[in-house]
Amino acid sequence: MANSLGDWGEKLAADYLIKHGWKILARNFHSRYGEIDIIACNEKIISFVEVKTRRKHAMVSPMEAITFQKQHKMIMTSETWLLRYPSDLQPRFDAIGIEVGPNDTVGKIQYLENAFQSE
16 A cells, blocks of 8 residues: 555645646666656756655655655665756756655645755
């Protein structure tokens, strides 16, 4: 169930981004360092997006589930992407947290721009 919940959340996140004017470049991009759920762009920014989906009463909120270790893996993986697909767009790390309510309904979608920085 966890994988299907995560897959469902990633689809909702991609739909949310498209609705808000983003173009999806890739989903589930893998490198030897890790995975990035969604890579999207608009006219100025290329966004590397982590998506976390949690049930409403989970012990950890979706945004709290993005650990420092996950951030580091995303940074390394984004560097792999940018080496393969050079871009003049400004890179940014965003996060989308999805809270699932009763009967698997969408409770809340939280989009956080600049969720963390590459140091």
